[in-house]
Amino acid sequence: MAKTAEIVTTYWNAADARDWDTFATTLADDVVYTLPQTRERIRGKSAYVQFNAEYPGAWRLTVQRLVAVGDEAASWVDFRVGDEQMIGVTFFRLVDGKIVDVTDVWPEPYEPPPGREHLVERY
Amino acid sequence: MAKTAEIVTTYWNAADARDWDTFATTLADDVVYTLPQTRERIRGKSAYVQFNAEYPGAWRLTVQRLVAVGDEAASWVDFRVGDEQMIGVTFFRLVDGKIVDVTDVWPEPYEPPPGREHLVERY
Helix, strand or coil: CCCCCHHHHHHHHHHHHHCCHHHCCEEEEEEEEECCCCEEECHHHHHHHHHCCCCCCEEEEEEEEEEEECCCCEEEEEEEEECEEEEEEEEEECCCCCCEEEEEECCCCCCCCCCCCCCEECC | CCCHHHHHHHHHHHCCCCCCHHHHCCCCEEEEECCCCCCCEEEHHHHHHHHHHHHHCEEEEEEEEEECCCCCEEEEEEEEEEEEEEEEEEEEEEEEEEEEEEEEEEECCCCCCCCCCCCCCCC
């Protein structure tokens, strides 16, 4: 059985390659995808693969960080669509080498609140 | 030397308790804090402790998920200020049992884009 880090790497590489057959091999039949920001949930492998396959835009991704241990993992992924860049941070849970839980967040740029300029630099 | 998961747990428990002396023990002198959404950076233990100590609001936190292995960790933390709830997702890097890199994101609620209602339920 492949290790958690390998499975999550396969998941992301397959998504980037639009290789939905390989992508599906990383998922349990009853995988649940949760998006806390919109309070959306998708249940089941076929709906979740379809959701990814139908996701609009010529996005490409690069895994920046991956922390995986036991049956859990977290990844930080940069997405690019042309000049636009987005961050996706995802937590995974696996059972028997298949992903059963995907929970992710999509943070947006915002202006820093005032009052901390004495501690902070911009980059 | 304490394990990465213990150190990050101490970091969060101390922050929740406003115990800045204990909080500081988890940090390397040259810790760097990075906020990609605002492109802000804070360098050094004393500035970073001050930033946290001065952070406004009577926030309380609950660690929902923690994935830690080797010198890396990722945490998902729910913050509450009164009735308001926020998510903070943080990646850590450690050297010799001290946190040297804290990078976090603060995702906000948003309305789901149209076109995926056939796959999604709301919760």
